[in-house]
Amino acid sequence: MKELSLNILDVAENSVKAGASLIGIELDETEELLTLRITDNGCGMTPEILASVTDPFYTTRTTRKVGLGLPLLKLAAEQTGGSMTVASRHESTNPEDHGTEVTATFYKNHIDCTPMGDVISSIVTLIQGNPTRDFVFTHKRSEGNVVLDTRQLRDVLGEDVPLNSFEVLQWITEFLREQYAGDENR
Protein backbone atom coordinates (compact mmCIF):
# COMPACT_ATOMS: atom_id res chain seq x y z
CA MET A 1 0.00 0.00 0.00
CA LYS A 2 1.38 3.38 -0.99
CA GLU A 3 -0.61 5.34 1.59
CA LEU A 4 -1.76 4.58 5.13
CA SER A 5 -5.13 5.99 4.10
CA LEU A 6 -5.45 3.01 1.73
CA ASN A 7 -4.81 0.60 4.63
CA ILE A 8 -7.54 2.43 6.53
CA LEU A 9 -9.97 2.03 3.63
CA ASP A 10 -9.05 -1.64 3.27
CA VAL A 11 -9.29 -2.61 6.94
CA ALA A 12 -12.54 -0.66 7.43
CA GLU A 13 -14.01 -2.70 4.55
CA ASN A 14 -13.47 -5.78 6.74
CA SER A 15 -15.79 -4.20 9.30
CA VAL A 16 -18.39 -3.70 6.57
CA LYS A 17 -18.11 -7.36 5.56
CA ALA A 18 -18.48 -8.35 9.22
CA GLY A 19 -21.92 -6.72 9.10
CA ALA A 20 -21.09 -3.74 11.32
CA SER A 21 -23.63 -0.91 11.50
CA LEU A 22 -21.22 1.44 13.26
CA ILE A 23 -17.55 1.74 12.38
CA GLY A 24 -15.11 3.96 14.22
CA ILE A 25 -11.92 5.20 12.59
CA GLU A 26 -9.65 7.05 14.97
CA LEU A 27 -6.27 8.60 14.32
CA ASP A 28 -4.37 9.94 17.29
CA GLU A 29 -1.18 11.85 16.62
CA THR A 30 1.48 12.97 19.03
CA GLU A 31 4.87 14.39 18.20
CA GLU A 32 6.32 10.94 17.74
CA LEU A 33 3.47 8.44 17.46
CA LEU A 34 0.51 7.88 15.21
CA THR A 35 -2.11 5.49 16.55
CA LEU A 36 -4.79 4.15 14.23
CA ARG A 37 -7.78 2.43 15.75
CA ILE A 38 -10.60 0.87 13.75
CA THR A 39 -13.51 -0.43 15.80
CA ASP A 40 -16.76 -2.03 14.74
CA ASN A 41 -19.87 -3.73 16.09
CA GLY A 42 -19.75 -6.49 13.46
CA CYS A 43 -19.96 -10.24 14.04
CA GLY A 44 -16.45 -10.45 15.47
CA MET A 45 -14.08 -13.38 15.14
CA THR A 46 -13.69 -16.65 16.98
CA PRO A 47 -10.39 -17.12 18.87
CA GLU A 48 -9.28 -19.59 16.16
CA ILE A 49 -9.70 -17.09 13.33
CA LEU A 50 -8.30 -14.26 15.44
CA ALA A 51 -5.12 -16.27 16.01
CA SER A 52 -4.46 -16.48 12.27
CA VAL A 53 -5.60 -13.08 10.94
CA THR A 54 -2.10 -11.73 10.63
CA ASP A 55 -0.76 -14.76 8.79
CA PRO A 56 -0.90 -13.83 5.09
CA PHE A 57 -0.62 -17.47 4.04
CA TYR A 58 -3.52 -18.69 6.10
CA THR A 59 -6.77 -18.44 4.22
CA THR A 60 -10.13 -20.04 4.75
CA ARG A 61 -11.77 -18.21 1.84
CA THR A 62 -15.09 -18.72 3.52
CA THR A 63 -14.93 -16.05 6.19
CA ARG A 64 -13.46 -13.33 3.97
CA LYS A 65 -11.73 -12.06 7.07
CA VAL A 66 -8.37 -13.48 6.23
CA GLY A 67 -6.11 -12.30 3.51
CA LEU A 68 -3.53 -9.61 3.01
CA GLY A 69 -5.33 -6.63 4.55
CA LEU A 70 -4.26 -7.01 8.16
CA PRO A 71 -0.79 -8.45 7.37
CA LEU A 72 -0.11 -5.38 5.20
CA LEU A 73 -1.19 -3.02 8.00
CA LYS A 74 0.94 -4.98 10.48
CA LEU A 75 3.92 -4.73 8.15
CA ALA A 76 3.41 -0.98 7.69
CA ALA A 77 3.34 -0.50 11.48
CA GLU A 78 6.24 -2.82 12.29
CA GLN A 79 8.55 -1.37 9.68
CA THR A 80 8.46 1.89 11.67
CA GLY A 81 9.19 0.08 14.95
CA GLY A 82 5.50 0.11 15.87
CA SER A 83 3.01 -2.73 16.20
CA MET A 84 -0.53 -3.90 15.46
CA THR A 85 -2.99 -5.69 17.72
CA VAL A 86 -6.42 -7.12 17.02
CA ALA A 87 -9.04 -7.79 19.69
CA SER A 88 -12.38 -9.38 18.87
CA ARG A 89 -15.52 -10.67 20.55
CA HIS A 90 -17.50 -13.11 18.44
CA GLU A 91 -21.28 -12.89 18.39
CA SER A 92 -21.62 -16.55 19.43
CA THR A 93 -19.93 -15.90 22.76
CA ASN A 94 -20.86 -12.23 23.17
CA PRO A 95 -24.33 -11.81 21.70
CA GLU A 96 -24.85 -8.40 23.36
CA ASP A 97 -21.48 -6.83 22.73
CA HIS A 98 -19.56 -8.19 19.75
CA GLY A 99 -17.14 -6.62 17.33
CA THR A 100 -13.51 -6.11 16.45
CA GLU A 101 -10.88 -3.55 17.33
CA VAL A 102 -7.73 -3.15 15.27
CA THR A 103 -5.03 -0.91 16.71
CA ALA A 104 -1.82 -0.02 14.92
CA THR A 105 0.92 2.31 16.12
CA PHE A 106 3.46 3.98 13.88
CA TYR A 107 6.62 5.89 14.68
CA LYS A 108 5.95 8.88 12.44
CA ASN A 109 9.53 10.02 12.12
CA HIS A 110 10.87 6.66 11.03
CA ILE A 111 12.20 6.70 7.48
CA ASP A 112 9.97 3.74 6.57
CA CYS A 113 6.74 5.29 7.82
CA THR A 114 4.26 5.19 4.93
CA PRO A 115 2.75 8.63 4.21
CA MET A 116 -0.85 9.16 5.29
CA GLY A 117 -2.00 10.19 1.81
CA ASP A 118 -5.55 11.24 1.08
CA VAL A 119 -7.48 10.14 4.16
CA ILE A 120 -10.48 12.30 3.18
CA SER A 121 -10.81 10.32 -0.05
CA SER A 122 -10.78 7.05 1.91
CA ILE A 123 -13.53 8.22 4.27
CA VAL A 124 -15.65 9.48 1.37
CA THR A 125 -15.08 6.21 -0.52
CA LEU A 126 -16.27 4.21 2.51
CA ILE A 127 -19.43 6.30 2.77
CA GLN A 128 -20.03 6.12 -1.01
CA GLY A 129 -19.93 2.34 -0.96
CA ASN A 130 -21.79 1.84 2.31
CA PRO A 131 -24.42 4.55 2.71
CA THR A 132 -26.49 2.57 5.21
CA ARG A 133 -23.62 2.13 7.70
CA ASP A 134 -22.47 4.78 10.11
CA PHE A 135 -18.90 5.96 10.36
CA VAL A 136 -17.32 8.01 13.10
CA PHE A 137 -14.01 9.47 12.00
CA THR A 138 -11.78 11.29 14.45
CA HIS A 139 -8.30 12.64 13.83
CA LYS A 140 -6.69 14.02 16.97
CA ARG A 141 -3.87 16.40 16.07
CA SER A 142 -1.95 19.16 17.79
CA GLU A 143 -3.25 21.60 15.10
CA GLY A 144 -6.85 20.80 16.01
CA ASN A 145 -9.11 17.78 15.89
CA VAL A 146 -11.02 16.65 12.81
CA VAL A 147 -14.36 14.93 13.43
CA LEU A 148 -17.08 13.46 11.24
CA ASP A 149 -20.03 11.46 12.54
CA THR A 150 -22.39 10.26 9.82
CA ARG A 151 -25.16 9.74 12.39
CA GLN A 152 -25.39 13.53 12.73
CA LEU A 153 -25.61 13.94 8.96
CA ARG A 154 -28.26 11.23 8.77
CA ASP A 155 -30.34 13.10 11.38
CA VAL A 156 -30.35 16.18 9.14
CA LEU A 157 -30.83 14.37 5.83
CA GLY A 158 -33.60 12.06 7.05
CA GLU A 159 -34.62 9.12 4.91
CA ASP A 160 -35.10 11.16 1.74
CA VAL A 161 -31.48 11.69 0.86
CA PRO A 162 -28.93 8.86 0.95
CA LEU A 163 -25.50 9.63 2.40
CA ASN A 164 -23.89 8.70 -0.91
CA SER A 165 -25.71 11.32 -2.98
CA PHE A 166 -23.06 13.22 -4.87
CA GLU A 167 -23.89 16.56 -3.26
CA VAL A 168 -23.64 15.03 0.21
CA LEU A 169 -20.30 13.38 -0.60
CA GLN A 170 -19.04 16.73 -1.85
CA TRP A 171 -20.24 18.40 1.33
CA ILE A 172 -18.42 15.77 3.43
CA THR A 173 -15.20 16.30 1.43
CA GLU A 174 -15.37 20.07 1.93
CA PHE A 175 -16.37 19.69 5.59
CA LEU A 176 -13.29 17.57 6.28
CA ARG A 177 -11.00 19.74 4.15
CA GLU A 178 -12.04 22.83 6.06
CA GLN A 179 -11.35 21.12 9.38
CA TYR A 180 -7.89 20.06 8.22
CA ALA A 181 -7.18 23.58 6.98
CA GLY A 182 -8.82 25.16 10.02
CA ASP A 183 -5.62 26.15 11.75
CA GLU A 184 -4.52 28.07 8.63
CA ASN A 185 -7.76 30.04 8.43
CA ARG A 186 -7.75 31.14 12.04
Next chain:
Amino acid sequence: MKSLAELAEIRERMKSKVVLREGGNEIRVVVGMATCGIAAGARPVLNAFVEGVNRESLTDKVTVTQTGCIGICQYEPVVEVFQAGKEKVTYVEMTAEKAEKVLQEHIKGGRVVEEYTITHAKKA
Protein backbone atom coordinates in the same frame (compact mmCIF):
# COMPACT_ATOMS: atom_id res chain seq x y z
CA MET B 1 -17.48 27.02 7.05
CA LYS B 2 -19.57 24.03 6.05
CA SER B 3 -22.59 23.74 8.32
CA LEU B 4 -25.34 21.27 8.96
CA ALA B 5 -27.77 23.98 7.77
CA GLU B 6 -26.18 23.64 4.33
CA LEU B 7 -26.85 19.92 4.49
CA ALA B 8 -30.51 20.65 5.25
CA GLU B 9 -30.60 22.79 2.09
CA ILE B 10 -29.21 19.86 0.08
CA ARG B 11 -32.02 17.73 1.49
CA GLU B 12 -34.67 20.23 0.37
CA ARG B 13 -33.13 20.50 -3.10
CA MET B 14 -32.93 16.74 -3.50
CA LYS B 15 -36.43 15.91 -2.36
CA SER B 16 -37.79 16.96 -5.73
CA LYS B 17 -35.18 14.95 -7.61
CA VAL B 18 -35.94 11.74 -5.70
CA VAL B 19 -39.36 11.52 -7.29
CA LEU B 20 -37.87 11.75 -10.77
CA ARG B 21 -35.44 8.95 -10.11
CA GLU B 22 -38.00 6.21 -9.81
CA GLY B 23 -37.47 5.13 -13.41
CA GLY B 24 -34.70 2.85 -12.26
CA ASN B 25 -31.07 2.74 -13.24
CA GLU B 26 -30.09 1.23 -16.55
CA ILE B 27 -26.34 0.84 -16.14
CA ARG B 28 -24.40 -0.39 -13.14
CA VAL B 29 -20.67 0.30 -12.86
CA VAL B 30 -19.02 -1.93 -10.25
CA VAL B 31 -15.50 -1.25 -8.99
CA GLY B 32 -13.51 -3.96 -7.16
CA MET B 33 -12.49 -2.53 -3.78
CA ALA B 34 -10.85 -5.45 -1.95
CA THR B 35 -7.23 -5.32 -0.75
CA CYS B 36 -5.98 -6.23 -4.23
CA GLY B 37 -8.04 -3.51 -5.93
CA ILE B 38 -7.22 -0.81 -3.38
CA ALA B 39 -3.49 -1.58 -3.51
CA ALA B 40 -3.54 -1.44 -7.31
CA GLY B 41 -5.23 1.98 -7.38
CA ALA B 42 -9.01 1.41 -7.36
CA ARG B 43 -9.81 4.44 -5.18
CA PRO B 44 -9.10 7.10 -7.84
CA VAL B 45 -10.86 4.92 -10.44
CA LEU B 46 -14.01 4.80 -8.32
CA ASN B 47 -13.82 8.55 -7.70
CA ALA B 48 -13.44 9.23 -11.41
CA PHE B 49 -16.66 7.30 -12.13
CA VAL B 50 -18.58 8.90 -9.24
CA GLU B 51 -17.53 12.40 -10.29
CA GLY B 52 -17.91 11.75 -14.01
CA VAL B 53 -21.42 10.31 -13.69
CA ASN B 54 -22.47 13.38 -11.73
CA ARG B 55 -20.73 15.85 -14.07
CA GLU B 56 -22.39 14.32 -17.12
CA SER B 57 -25.79 14.34 -15.34
CA LEU B 58 -26.09 10.56 -15.65
CA THR B 59 -27.09 9.87 -12.03
CA ASP B 60 -30.63 8.84 -13.02
CA LYS B 61 -29.30 6.31 -15.49
CA VAL B 62 -26.06 5.05 -13.97
CA THR B 63 -25.18 3.77 -10.49
CA VAL B 64 -21.61 3.33 -9.31
CA THR B 65 -21.08 0.66 -6.65
CA GLN B 66 -18.25 -1.21 -4.97
CA THR B 67 -17.58 -4.91 -4.66
CA GLY B 68 -14.98 -7.21 -3.11
CA CYS B 69 -12.39 -9.40 -4.80
CA ILE B 70 -13.67 -11.16 -7.91
CA GLY B 71 -10.63 -13.42 -8.19
CA ILE B 72 -8.55 -11.79 -10.91
CA CYS B 73 -6.23 -9.83 -8.61
CA GLN B 74 -3.46 -9.63 -11.22
CA TYR B 75 -5.74 -7.50 -13.42
CA GLU B 76 -6.79 -4.99 -10.76
CA PRO B 77 -8.15 -2.34 -10.70
CA VAL B 78 -11.12 -4.13 -12.26
CA VAL B 79 -14.37 -2.46 -13.31
CA GLU B 80 -17.46 -4.32 -14.46
CA VAL B 81 -20.22 -2.66 -16.44
CA PHE B 82 -23.67 -4.24 -16.28
CA GLN B 83 -26.42 -3.18 -18.62
CA ALA B 84 -29.83 -4.80 -18.97
CA GLY B 85 -30.04 -7.03 -22.03
CA LYS B 86 -26.31 -6.82 -22.73
CA GLU B 87 -23.35 -8.97 -21.82
CA LYS B 88 -21.26 -7.84 -18.84
CA VAL B 89 -18.11 -5.97 -19.82
CA THR B 90 -15.01 -6.40 -17.63
CA TYR B 91 -12.39 -3.66 -17.81
CA VAL B 92 -8.96 -4.37 -16.33
CA GLU B 93 -5.88 -2.48 -15.18
CA MET B 94 -7.93 0.66 -14.95
CA THR B 95 -6.82 4.20 -14.13
CA ALA B 96 -8.78 7.41 -13.60
CA GLU B 97 -7.95 8.43 -17.19
CA LYS B 98 -9.19 5.12 -18.59
CA ALA B 99 -12.33 5.51 -16.47
CA GLU B 100 -13.03 8.84 -18.15
CA LYS B 101 -12.70 7.23 -21.60
CA VAL B 102 -15.03 4.36 -20.59
CA LEU B 103 -17.51 6.93 -19.30
CA GLN B 104 -17.48 8.92 -22.53
CA GLU B 105 -17.35 6.08 -25.06
CA HIS B 106 -19.15 3.18 -23.35
CA ILE B 107 -21.48 4.65 -20.73
CA LYS B 108 -22.47 7.70 -22.80
CA GLY B 109 -21.73 6.52 -26.33
CA GLY B 110 -22.65 2.83 -26.07
CA ARG B 111 -19.38 1.61 -27.63
CA VAL B 112 -17.29 -0.80 -25.55
CA VAL B 113 -13.64 0.32 -25.19
CA GLU B 114 -12.22 -3.00 -26.41
CA GLU B 115 -8.57 -2.21 -25.66
CA TYR B 116 -9.25 -2.01 -21.89
CA THR B 117 -11.28 -5.22 -21.65
CA ILE B 118 -10.08 -8.46 -20.07
CA THR B 119 -10.48 -10.25 -23.40
CA HIS B 120 -8.01 -7.82 -24.97
CA ALA B 121 -5.59 -8.08 -22.00
CA LYS B 122 -5.55 -11.88 -22.21
CA LYS B 123 -4.72 -11.80 -25.94
CA ALA B 124 -1.79 -9.42 -25.41
